[in-house]
Amino acid sequence: xxxxxxxxxxxxxxxxxxxxxxxxxxxxxCPHQIFEIQEKKANIMDFDACMECxxxxxxxxxxxxxxxPGVGCASYIIANWLYRLTKKKVNSVCC
Amino acid sequence: MEPYxxxxxxxxxxxxxxxxxxxxxxxxxxxIVTRIxxxxxxxxxxxxxxxxxxxTPQSPVLVTANYKLTFDAVRKxxxxxxxxxxxxDTRGINVWCAAxxxxxxxxxxxxxxxxARLDEIISHREIILPQLGAPGVAAHKVRxxxxxxxxxxxxxxxxxxxFFKRGNKTDEAMRMVSFPIKDRAVLIPVEIFLLSKLLAIxxxxxxxxxxxxxxxxxxxxxxxxxxxxVCATIFGILSGCxxxxxxxxxxxxxxxxxxxxxxxxxxxIICALLFSGTLGYLESTALVLWTIAVSSYLAMNFTxxxxxxxxxxxxxxMRRGIPIQAGTALLAITLWMIAPFTG
Numbered sequence: 001x002x003x004x005x006x007x008x009x010x011x012x013x014x015x016x017x018x019x020x021x022x023x024x025x026x027x028x029x030c031p032h033q034i035f036e037i038q039e040k041k042a043n044i045m046d047f048d049a050c051m052e053c054x055x056x057x058x059x060x061x062x063x064x065x066x067x068x069p070g071v072g073c074a075s076y077i078i079a080n081w082l083y084r085l086t087k088k089k090v091n092s093v094c095c
Numbered sequence: 096m097e098p099y100x101x102x103x104x105x106x107x108x109x110x111x112x113x114x115x116x117x118x119x120x121x122x123x124x125x126x127i128v129t130r131i132x133x134x135x136x137x138x139x140x141x142x143x144x145x146x147x148x149x150x151t152p153q154s155p156v157l158v159t160a161n162y163k164l165t166f167d168a169v170r171k172x173x174x175x176x177x178x179x180x181x182x183x184d185t186r187g188i189n190v191w192c193a194a195x196x197x198x199x200x201x202x203x204x205x206x207x208x209x210x211a212r213l214d215e216i217i218s219h220r221e222i223i224l225p226q227l228g229a230p231g232v233a234a235h236k237v238r239x240x241x242x243x244x245x246x247x248x249x250x251x252x253x254x255x256x257x258f259f260k261r262g263n264k265t266d267e268a269m270r271m272v273s274f275p276i277k278d279r280a281v282l283i284p285v286e287i288f289l290l291s292k293l294l295a296i297x298x299x300x301x302x303x304x305x306x307x308x309x310x311x312x313x314x315x316x317x318x319x320x321x322x323x324x325v326c327a328t329i330f331g332i333l334s335g336c337x338x339x340x341x342x343x344x345x346x347x348x349x350x351x352x353x354x355x356x357x358x359x360x361x362x363x364i365i366c367a368l369l370f371s372g373t374l375g376y377l378e379s380t381a382l383v384l385w386t387i388a389v390s391s392y393l394a395m396n397f398t399x400x401x402x403x404x405x406x407x408x409x410x411x412x413m414r415r416g417i418p419i420q421a422g423t424a425l426l427a428i429t430l431w432m433i434a435p436f437t438g
Binding site: 001003004005006007010011012025028029030031032033049050051052053054055058059061068069070071072073074075076077078 | 194195226227229230231232233234235247250265267270271272273274343344349350351395396398399400401402403404405406407408409410411412413
């Protein structure tokens with residue numbers, strides 16, 4: 001995904017190295033390959049490539065990773081804003 | 096019987112449908128219709144266990160979603176292989192989106208394995224999940240819940256044959272998402288089609304608003320000016336829903352709303368030039384502004400179709416983009432409405 005970069009310094013991803021057991025699940029599931037296991041610990045190699053999908057946190061057996069997962073979709077976010085304003089369910093064109 | 100089923104395999108848990116690994120004319124027609132935007136919400140495969148070839152208890156088990164296009168994408172890559180396919184009930188939604196909605200989930204995996212009685216049919220204890228299902232599934236909890244170990248397979252179904260050849264192991268390329276131009280192009284028809292109702296309403300409003308002028312209401316102005324306004328809206332839609340996705344990585348800026356504003360400005364100027372014979376200076380400016388606003392807004396909405404935009408990023412760009420889009424649209428409508436009084 002070298003050709004596609006999104007906004008820097010904004011992802012909610014964080015890694016607690018003390019809790020990490022180096023199992024490598026995060027490196028396996030991350031669709032942007034931002035983790036690498038070095039000296040039996042996960043390392044975030046490319047923080048700004050994170051799209052907050054939550055795969056790493058979901059599959060971390062020790063809860064060492066936290067991220068606020070969600071759908072990076074404007075029309076979904078708008079539908080949510082409208083829902084909060086009107087309490088009426090708004091269909092989003094998103095999946 | 097569904098047309099994609101071409102036989103059955105006997106197992107200790109009953110007959111399991113065997114599916115074709117080639118797509119029929121009907122499959123392709125259904126795919127095209129779905130890609131255009133009809134019947135999208137009801138395009139499901141019945142959940143449960145299927146297979147291709149002549150699988151044995153040792154054969155691998157692939158798990159997928161019950162969206163028909165997903166199911167087709169998987170089975171058409173499995174020619175010549177003997178594989179079980181466990182279709183989870185994701186309510187007709189693809190793997191990635193279902194994982195984000197907690198439909199392709201840990202619980203669903205456990206339920207699917209149990210209800211297919213996989214432990215009676217399969218001698219090993221592994222299931223292969225598409226990597227893009229990982230946001231919804233905790234592999235370690237699936238194992239605890241049903242005894243099956245989750246192996247994350249490739250992101251793209253087309254990599255499955257290579258994955259099997261490597262002894263059920265992915266390589267780095269299989270684990271990395273990509274967004275090539277063909278993946279972006281197939282999204283365009285449905286994005287545009289979903290706007291057709293909104294376009295009809297906007298067109299009607301354009302004709303009505305364009306008729307107001309010094310003579311209170313003029314049908315000829317409604318027609319000539321209205322055409323310009325409708326053209327600007329269509330150009331804005333094409334710019335935001337087609338040009339931006341196609342040229343996504345060639346356009347400047349990382350945020351989407353300015354990308355759309357830029358292509359919208361170009362589209363708007365072309366539109367204004369087309370109508371330069373009938374429209375004045377103020378009206379031309381209004382058309383360009385309107386096209387920019389429409390294109391920028393729709394480009395921003397394309398964030399939802401990409402595999403690299405974070406929700407935090409999208410929300411922050413919306414806070415910058417929406418006020419500008421709204422202001423531009425309002426200015427466009429104001430200029431458009433006062434133009435007949437200034438001639």
